[in-house]
Amino acid sequence: MLSVCATPIGNxxxxxxxxxxxxxxxxxxxCEDTRRTKILLERHGIDSKLLSYHEHNEAERTxxxxxxxxxxxxxxxxxxxxxxxxxxxxxxxxxxxxxxASR
Amino acid sequence: MLSVCATPIGNxxxxxxxxxxxxxxxxxxxCEDTRRTKILLERHGIDSKLLSYHEHNEAERTxxxxxxxxxxxxxxxxxxxxxxxxxxxxxxxxxxxxxxASR
Numbered sequence: 785m786l787s788v789c790a791t792p793i794g795n796x797x798x799x800x801x802x803x804x805x806x807x808x809x810x811x812x813x814x815c816e817d818t819r820r821t822k823i824l825l826e827r828h829g830i831d832s833k834l835l836s837y838h839e840h841n842e843a844e845r846t847x848x849x850x851x852x853x854x855x856x857x858x859x860x861x862x863x864x865x866x867x868x869x870x871x872x873x874x875x876x877x878x879x880x881x882x883x884x885a886s887r
Numbered sequence: 888m889l890s891v892c893a894t895p896i897g898n899x900x901x902x903x904x905x906x907x908x909x910x911x912x913x914x915x916x917x918c919e920d921t922r923r924t925k926i927l928l929e930r931h932g933i934d935s936k937l938l939s940y941h942e943h944n945e946a947e948r949t950x951x952x953x954x955x956x957x958x959x960x961x962x963x964x965x966x967x968x969x970x971x972x973x974x975x976x977x978x979x980x981x982x983x984x985x986x987x988a989s990r
Contacts, residue, residue: 795905797903797905797908798905800901800904801903801904801907802900802901805900
């Protein structure tokens with residue numbers, strides 16, 4: 785399961801209960817910038833494992849992460865701020881996960 | 888202070904921490920449908936006072952509410968689901984509040 789998580793733009797309270805639950809339950813949180821996402825998670829008492837996922841490693845990371853998703857791990861995808869895949873990295877992993885799910 | 892609050896479309900967890908805080912701190916919560924908003928508030932343990940605000944009474948309500956806003960009360964505006972003023976009632980009150988604030 786891949787959760788695409790919208791994160792705050794400017795105010796750390798601008799995050800939904802569902803996103804916080806998904807981030808807390810994830811086996812792995814993919815971050816455009818782990819430092820930025822760490823601030824959000826620490827603010828809300830979440831200590832899930834973080835891994836970078838950005839424009840310079842998204843092809844490599846997608847290849848690493850896809851087997852874990854298929855194996856049943858829960859992965860949350862975040863960007864610095866806003867919704868991953870809109871104008872941030874993430875589209876590649878989302879497309880790969882959708883393709884794997886439709887097989 | 889008028890808070891324009893985006894509320895869940897389909898999943899009661901799809902609400903931000905900031906919206907829940909604003910709803911809880913409001914002297915009055917304006918609702919497109921008080922029954923719908925009551926479900927959301929009860930789910931999150933909020934018992935603020937509710938008042939209907941919809942397409943059939945928005946002119947009258949705006950005239951009632953504006954003096955209270957000017958007097959310093961905190962009012963939260965919600966619609967059935969989503970963001971008030973986008974395709975729901977609310978634009979009139981938002982415009983009146985902005986005009987009053989700019990005077």
